[in-house]
Amino acid sequence: MTTDFSQRIIEIIKQIPSGKVATYGQIAFMAGNPMASRQVARLLHTASGKHNLPWQRVINSQGLISLKPGAGFEQQHELLCEEGVEFDLRGRIDLKLYQWNGRTR
DNA sequence: CGTGTGACGCGGG
C-alpha cells in the first residue's frame, strides 16, 4: 500500500514540465518532508515505470545525473536532450536555467 | 534488532 507521502511524490513528479528538471531535495521539500530526498530516490528507482513518471527529470542538487554509466545514465541523458535540456562538458545541467520552479507546469 | 547500503544533501578541509 502506497503511503500518502509516496503518492504526493508521484503527483509532484508528474507535474514537472518537459524541458525542466527538479532535484530530489526539492521534491522531498514540496512533498512535505525536506529530509526525505533519499526516499524520493528510492521511490523513483522502484516505481518509476508503474506510474509513467518522467523520472528522467529528477536529478541531484549538483545538477548531475545520479545514475552510473551503464545503469540508466545514457537513457536519462538521451531523454533530457530530447526535451531540450542541455549539459555542459562535465555532463552537468545548469539549474539556473532548467530547474523547475514548482509553479510553472 | 543491529548493520550495511543507496537514483540524496550539506558543510568542511
Place this chain on the structure above:
DNA sequence: CCCCGCGCCACAC
C-alpha cells in the same frame, strides 16, 4: 575539484 563525515529515511540481511 576531490574526498570525508554526518544526518535522514526505507529496506535487505
